Amino acid sequence: QDKPQLAFVVNAASDFWKLAEAGVKKAQAELPGYDLQFRYPAQGTAALQNALMDDLVAAGADAIMISSADPKNSIDAFNRIAGQVPLFTTDSDAPASKRIAYLGSSNTLAGVQAGEIAVAAMPDGGKCMGFVGFLGADNAMERIAGFRKAVEGSGIELVDVRGDDVDFARARSNVDDVLAANPDINCMVGFYSYNPPKIYEALQAAGKLGAIKVIAFDEDPITLGAVREGSFAGTVVQDPYQWGYQGMHLMAKYLDGDKSGIPADGLIIVPTKVIDKANVDAFEKELKERIGG
Amino acid sequence: MHKKDFGLAVLIIVVGAAVYLQNPLFLSPINLGNTANLIGLFGLFAIGQGFVIMTGGIDLSVGSMVALLGVLFVDMVGKFGVPWPVAILAILAIGTLLGLAHGLLITRLRMQPFVVTLCGLLIYRGLARGYTGEATAGFPFGASYPALEWLTIGRSFGVPHSFFAMILVGIVCWFVLHRSVFGRHLQAVGKNEDAARYSGIRTGLVITAAYVICAALTAVAAVYFAMFTRSVQPSSHGNFYELYAIAAAVLGGFSLRGGEGSIIGVILGAVLLQELQNLVNLLGIPSSLNFAVMGAVILAGVLADQQFNLYRAKRRAAAALDIQDTKIAPSSRQKSEIGGYI
């Protein structure tokens, strides 16, 4: 246990983080002098995450990068940790805390990009229904706000967003119920990575694939398949692989005393990308390589 | 049909009528089909839970079991290319073994059902998450298993096959619980285990069988759920389902003290729970109020049912007074029944 320990703490178990984990693995190969850990909390609550960080510090971690489930309200916990070891945020930021830097994308910008896909796909406007896991989570609210901003004045309206608490069965039946109860909906937005696949399956079962425009987030295989097939208008992807990879290097350098990687505003933005029919194949290839490698 | 079941059925119809008046799409074939599908899925393992509750036990592990078996099934079929009938048999076998383990720990090693199945809840969920390394198990894009899909998510005449499966299981279980010798022994064991043993009933066997039935039906439900969601996220798939199952059974007239309950009741309980879920989406109630509506309707319904029964019992007693008929005993049974908390 004499190697310095670097920990990457995520907000909940999901496939999304598998990519970050791949990035961390890659970094581990390049940083043999460090012990890199990738940790999931037992449940996606800020309380458990903060307890997990306390335990990590107690167990000897030397630097932590965290994707907080609730950064706004974890500032004290962050400051407590940051008082003991260097702390970085990823995925969602807490600028008011004493964290060293943020590394990740901007959810608001991602929402705007999704809105732009919608505007391009429905020049005549439309009525959209959104689906998300936790309505109250920061990333959900930012994405929704970004989407709303982008479609303003375009005749497209986001009528409502339905939450499912990450229960896949409810995620699916929420889509089923909307199809049954709201025949006027002609566009759907899946804000969390598993929402688009559920939309896809529900539309497939109802025989409405293609009839309803779908805007997706993230890179679930079903989502990418649907984009390639043309059933989805497009998807906005983040780059968690880089978060893990760059994040570990950043922390290692920081511990070595090299602070050149930290910009003045403390924000290291990894841009989000729009994936549509045109670039989906290339994107998927890159993805496979990363996970495989 | 039991009197209790009748009250529940009335509640279901009243709620349904109220929703229909607000949004006639409630009775549209699509919506009925979707709801029937969910009823089928949840009904399957709620029936299983009924058997366990009948013995005075509880099975908290069903939600986790749905996740673990779901992950295994999807991986077997989607990743390892196991033919699906073989995979289903394997899942059933694993489920049965888990149920057997519960039963034996409870009857042989005399552990409390709550403790055993709480450990099951923790262990199975942990195994599911550990096995996949927190990744979602899913079928590859475009993968298609026509026969399996027909069986699980297919529909005939607009009725989902999961619903048919539940009805079929329900009928068999009705005979098992209400008409077979085993069912009678189950009721006796649930009421008074010692006395049942004195009567020569092999109580250990009967109780173990209840856990096996519960786990086996949960395994069936796990396959249906996995096919419905098409992918299984081990950390959240099936969360709280044990609560749904127990709630369906309790609403359906099962007593957690054991010895009481009917199959029709638990199915109606599952129907009510899904109707309430559906109602929220259909009436456009903010999903945040979902739970509140559900809770309020259940509370009001159970309360109304109970008060109505009390009133009827009183009326009956008064009637007995009128017609000068001492034979209609004003069932002082009422007294002990309603005194029976949990």
Added chain:
Amino acid sequence: MHKKDFGLAVLIIVVGAAVYLQNPLFLSPINLGNTANLIGLFGLFAIGQGFVIMTGGIDLSVGSMVALLGVLFVDMVGKFGVPWPVAILAILAIGTLLGLAHGLLITRLRMQPFVVTLCGLLIYRGLARGYTGEATAGFPFGASYPALEWLTIGRSFGVPHSFFAMILVGIVCWFVLHRSVFGRHLQAVGKNEDAARYSGIRTGLVITAAYVICAALTAVAAVYFAMFTRSVQPSSHGNFYELYAIAAAVLGGFSLRGGEGSIIGVILGAVLLQELQNLVNLLGIPSSLNFAVMGAVILAGVLADQQFNLYRAKRRAAAALDIQDTKIAPSSRQKSEIGGYI
């Protein structure tokens, strides 16, 4: 100290020693302080749950209540600027009223505790989510309430005050449950409600009081939790806490049939649960296996304890026959105790 409590204490020490050998940081003051804090938080409402379980009831609503009261407390203090002592009193009052409602629904309207508190679970969570519109309730940035913080998340001599609070509550409750007239009445009601009523105990009152105590302690815990997390996300805050509380009580020797259990036991149960959580993080076990480890340790521990007790009872009977000495004290209680499935 009860025999059962002793077994649990041994389990806690054995697990602790094993963890310490793997990672000596387990006994570092920081780690002990952190764990003690969590023990305090969970212990508070686990003790409350103990009172309800003592009556043979169950309170499933505690997790949701922690969320609802947490949201209200944070908003009162952080948003509306209510002085914190007033806010705490208000939270306590609301908690007490909710407990009173549970108690009255159960004793007056004769509803099952499971149903009443299940509806509570749904309704309170729904209200919390609806009230905030799914948003997280938090204190404004930089807000600071020194006295409140000292009381809730402060430490003295490295020991968190939440732990002190739990110990204080534990001591009071120990007297209430094990030494007071009310405690005796509670136990009698839990074991045989009819006999208790025939002995002049006002059973309705006693049962209602148990629910009120449970809710009031949960309200206290809700304040502590809100101050610990500093923010309350209504959809996930306190999820599954009812299960933790019930598990702590059951591990601590409470029987879900009522009438049995000790305060020391439920506190030890809370300690064990937190120790297991801590262990996973400290030993660097993949967090995905968190639950599996927890379940396995509980299962193994309870099993070992039980088998040991059985062995001891057998030895004692053999001894009685040998020396033909009727003076050696009893416990054939064992028989019915271990036969007592939930």
Added chain:
Amino acid sequence: MTTNEDRKRPLLVLENISKAYSGAVALSNVSMTVMAGEVLALIGENGAGKSTLMKILGGVIPPSSGQIVIDNVRYDRLSVTESQSVGFAFVHQELNVFDNLDVAANMFLGREKRAGFLRLLDVEAMRAAAEPLLRRVGATFRPDTPVAELALAERQLLEIAKALSIQARLIIMDEPTSSLTLSETKTLMNVIAGLKADGIAVIYISHRLSEIEECADRVFALRDGKAAGELDKPEITHDAMIRIMIGRDLNSLYKPPARPPGEPILTLRDIRTSAKPLALVEFDVLDGEILGVAGLVGAGRTELAEAIFGITAILEGTIMLKGKPFRASCPHDAIAAGIYLVPEDRKRSGLVLESAICENICLADLDAVSYNGLVSQRLVKARAEDQRTKLAIKTTDVMRNTAELSGGNQQKVVLGKWLSMRPALIIFDEPTRGIDVASKVEIYRLMRALTDAGVGVMMISSDMEEVIGVSDRIVVLREGEIAGSLLRPEFSEHNVLKLAVGAN
């Protein structure tokens, strides 16, 4: 009729049976023989080990040592199934009916009749088969009645009928008549005679010695878990049985009151209860007298007592306690006023079986053994020890679980609970159900002491010997109404029955 040949053929031999519970020895080295077709009465004081011996025969508990020989096959222990298959049937002392099932289902539990291709339950056949058995034991309820609706005595009849439904060679009846009245008991005597005629052996356990005199061929006595002697048919008399059972003679049941009856302690006028809303009741319980309340099963005696005690509602009428209006809306009120009830069903409402003896004794009056709301364990124990000595409760320690006591000793614990307090009136509902003769005499003496001290005593009993032997006055209930009352000179079985049944 049993012939001499039959009597030479032992059906069952018990050899040196011992049984130890952890901490207590219930049986030591008991050897006993049962001949085919004989009625063997098993007697002994409470806690002598009778039920334990029978449980061993039923396979419910294993003996610690000793052997059981049946048809020349030796067993170290029997299982429940073995016990059934060698032809033993049971009427257990603690009734084991299932109140979620109906009468017929209870009767055939574990031996269900099946029919059809799927071997499902044949409910009709079971009901049909149950009907004549119920009639044979004199039961009036039907096979499809839910057991939840049966009164205690009816449940007992059901247990007897259930034992008859088994094609048994030996029927073991553990206090089958403890809650039966005279007429059902008579029916049972006939049934036993019939069984004997069919060559079926019966082991009959009872504390009602007159029944034993009537039906037994042989008496076997247990004392403190050891064999204490046997009596053959000609030697079976009341006094002889008492002598081998307790080792000394007993004086007569009845002791006259110290003074003539005085003012009424409890007065009931025009009472209607919600349980029997049609019946009007009025009577007095006088100072200094023991008031016996008799009636057939289901006459409403228990319900009347419960109404006074605040369990069932009183619709109209007035109750006066020592001249002051009194109305209890719950037992708490009644107890506060000094009215106590010793309930009929001690398992359900008399005792918290799973708690210590001393807890039960102090349960109703914890304030008296506590300081500032905190219970003093020392006072609790002292009070319990006091009652243990006064009532001769047979236990090694008052901290033991009440469930571990024999049935009769449990009843004494219920009595101890009330006697340790300050009663104005005690209603005894079947006070000596399952209590041995010696203790009965003790309890009667206690009742008399109570009346002499100015406490009102109302004794509901189905035991004719007891009603007639102990009461100073008897009121008889019929279908909830007072059918009449008798003074001591008019006491006779005939007179009581005449009132209880009505007409002739």
